[in-house]
Amino acid sequence: xxxxxxxxxxxxxxxxxxxxxxxxxxxxxxxxxxxxxxxxxxxxxxxxxxxxxxxxxxxxxxxxxxxxxxxxxxxxxxxxxxxxxxxxxxxxxxxxxxxxxxxxxxxxxxxxx
Amino acid sequence: xxxxxxxxxxxxxxxxxxxxxxxxxxxxxxxxxxxxxxxxxxxxxxxxxxxxxxxxxxxxxxxxxxxxxxxxxxxxxxxxxxxxxxxxxxxxxxxxxxxxxxxxxxxxxxxxxxxxx
Numbered sequence: 001x002x003x004x005x006x007x008x009x010x011x012x013x014x015x016x017x018x019x020x021x022x023x024x025x026x027x028x029x030x031x032x033x034x035x036x037x038x039x040x041x042x043x044x045x046x047x048x049x050x051x052x053x054x055x056x057x058x059x060x061x062x063x064x065x066x067x068x069x070x071x072x073x074x075x076x077x078x079x080x081x082x083x084x085x086x087x088x089x090x091x092x093x094x095x096x097x098x099x100x101x102x103x104x105x106x107x108x109x110x111x112x113x
Numbered sequence: 114x115x116x117x118x119x120x121x122x123x124x125x126x127x128x129x130x131x132x133x134x135x136x137x138x139x140x141x142x143x144x145x146x147x148x149x150x151x152x153x154x155x156x157x158x159x160x161x162x163x164x165x166x167x168x169x170x171x172x173x174x175x176x177x178x179x180x181x182x183x184x185x186x187x188x189x190x191x192x193x194x195x196x197x198x199x200x201x202x203x204x205x206x207x208x209x210x211x212x213x214x215x216x217x218x219x220x221x222x223x224x225x226x227x228x229x230x
């Protein structure tokens with residue numbers, strides 16, 4: 001099915017461990033982004049990309065890295081997990097035009113202990 | 114500064130009645146977009162409705178309509194004839210009006226809606 005695929009759906013990490021959250025879309029969307037969702041705070045932008053080879057920081061980028069080597073894939077790397085990174089992570093994609101809705105992945109629930 | 118404000122942390126509505134979820138936004142740009150998303154308990158984000166700042170008509174999508182009052186900077190979601198399946202978290206979001214940075218969305222904190230039978 002066309003859409004945004006995120007893996008894994010659930011993950012438990014120990015403090016200091018690193019991991020990569022995977023995100024892939026098959027809609028040829030130029031724009032991809034990562035959000036984290038925390039209670040009472042809505043979704044906050046971590047990093048985004050306007051095309052292959054182009055990434056930039058969002059509102060809460062510290063502790064995360066991204067890369068965009070292809071149009072389809074936009075992985076999010078946690079360099080050294082901290083309990084403050086316990087959250088639900090969403091990947092989203094869209095065309096870069098105006099007035100276009102985003103397509104979200106199903107989310108990854110990450111717990112750092 | 115808060116760009117999207119949703120003042121209702123939680124709402125109850127009786128089945129088959131209409132409900133309005135409030136959203137106010139803050140921007141100095143003339144060109145922007147406003148979105149509503151639904152997040153059921155299963156966790157996925159479902160796009161509901163979009164309103165562009167230059168759209169003269171209020172957006173409608175089935176039972177959803179967006180009451181857009183530009184001068185007051187409000188973009189309230191109206192759900193008509195509520196159904197039990199409408200119970201969910203609802204997020205208002207604004208597209209950052211920066212074509213240089215693409216379509217960044219800024220989200221409000223959300224409103225939990227519970228539909229009572």
